[in-house]
Amino acid sequence: MLENMKNMLNCAKNGKYAVAQFNINNLEWTRFILEECQANNSPVILGVSEGAARYMGGYKTVFGLVKNLMEYLNITIPVALHLDHGSSYEVCVEAIDAGFTSVMIDASKYDLATNIEITKKVVDYAHPRNVTVEGEIGHIGGNEDGVNGGILYAEVNDCVEYCTKTDLDFLAPALGSVHGPYKGEPVLAFDRMSEIKEKTNLPLVLHGGSGIYDDQIRQAIECGICKLNINTELQQAWTLGVREKLNTDANVYDPRKVIKAGEANIKQAIKAKLELLKTINIASNN
Ligand code: 13P
Numbered sequence: 001m002l003e004n005m006k007n008m009l010n011c012a013k014n015g016k017y018a019v020a021q022f023n024i025n026n027l028e029w030t031r032f033i034l035e036e037c038q039a040n041n042s043p044v045i046l047g048v049s050e051g052a053a054r055y056m057g058g059y060k061t062v063f064g065l066v067k068n069l070m071e072y073l074n075i076t077i078p079v080a081l082h083l084d085h086g087s088s089y090e091v092c093v094e095a096i097d098a099g100f101t102s103v104m105i106d107a108s109k110y111d112l113a114t115n116i117e118i119t120k121k122v123v124d125y126a127h128p129r130n131v132t133v134e135g136e137i138g139h140i141g142g143n144e145d146g147v148n149g150g151i152l153y154a155e156v157n158d159c160v161e162y163c164t165k166t167d168l169d170f171l172a173p174a175l176g177s178v179h180g181p182y183k184g185e186p187v188l189a190f191d192r193m194s195e196i197k198e199k200t201n202l203p204l205v206l207h208g209g210s211g212i213y214d215d216q217i218r219q220a221i222e223c224g225i226c227k228l229n230i231n232t233e234l235q236q237a238w239t240l241g242v243r244e245k246l247n248t249d250a251n252v253y254d255p256r257k258v259i260k261a262g263e264a265n266i267k268q269a270i271k272a273k274l275e276l277l278k279t280i281n282i283a284s285n286n
Contacts, residue, residue, distance in 0.1 A: 002067065004101040005080045005227070008043045009170060009203040012226035017278035018217075019208075021045035022270065023084060023231035027065060028259050029238075030143075034075050036270040037202070042279040043078040045102070047229060048095075049085055059083075059098035066101070071268055077156055077283040082134075084229070086284045096131050104134040104172070110160055112137075119166040127167075134227075137162050138174030140207045151176060156195050164202045170203050170227065171196070177208035180232050186212045190223050196208040197224025205229065222279070230273060237269040238262030 008019050010254040024030045024046050032114030037044040048062055056062050066081050082102040083095040092103040094143035103126060119135045126133045137156030154173035163171055173196050176188040197204055209217070210232035217228065245252060252258060274280050 023047040036278040063099035108136040171206040193223040241265035
């Protein structure tokens with residue numbers, strides 16, 4: 001069932017597990033993710049970045065794709081369709097109007113007061129429409145920032161002020177993770193994570209979930225993480241399968257066969273994450 005993230009992440013918070021956000025890129029990825037999560041009776045969040053939405057033909061196209069695939073595949077697990085890193089109020093409104101059930105407003109590049117102002121505006125638009133909102137404090141680094149650079153760790157007091165003044169549903173505090181492959185060791189601020197969890201009492205989100213060690217992910221769940229975002233690891237797993245196919249089968253030319261060559265790898269990677277996050281077989285309890 002397509003729903004917002006409220007129930008999913010509140011159940012995760014109470015049950016001490018985390019729901020995976022897997023980012024989607026096209027029809028096949030959406031299908032692979034839905035099928036594998038359904039097979040494991042696990043709730044799932046489909047993350048869509050602005051770039052991915054443009055690539056797939058806009059928010060309405062993505063919504064139609066997800067809705068119709070779910071119907072066609074008889075998907076009964078809880079599924080949220082979530083805008084990942086919405087960069088403005090207008091983009092969030094566009095996704096909500098297209099049918100997305102959840103949005104992230106990422107105004108973390110602005111000062112705290114401006115971040116609060118923009119986030120509150122998104123919350124005020126989203127909540128009456130039954131759409132949940134995630135927001136970011138600090139700055140989660142990425143490849144574009146250099147060697148694990150660009151990380152600006154979230155301050156506890158900023159998180160409290162941000163959550164209180166915006167009434168948002170889920171907080172993504174930057175605590176050392178980066179988007180894309182790590183160019184060193186991930187260094188997560190677990191103590192601060194726990195403190196933010198205690199003081200905000202909201203389900204926390206960890207971005208940059210690829211390349212973080214399993215033990216760190218388990219510890220992060222202990223410290224309040226209820227949602228883990230994963231993109232790069234699935235891309236790498238899928239590409240490995242496709243590359244092998246192209247390297248070993250000089251006669252293949254059917255795009256369906258080429259794309260399918262990554263299916264087993266991607267599904268294996270999904271299952272491993274669901275096991276780690278402890279969401280297998282919990283969908284019917286939600
Ligand atoms: P990775 O690409 O590092 O898995 O991060 C995904 C993410 O955080 C999307 O918001």
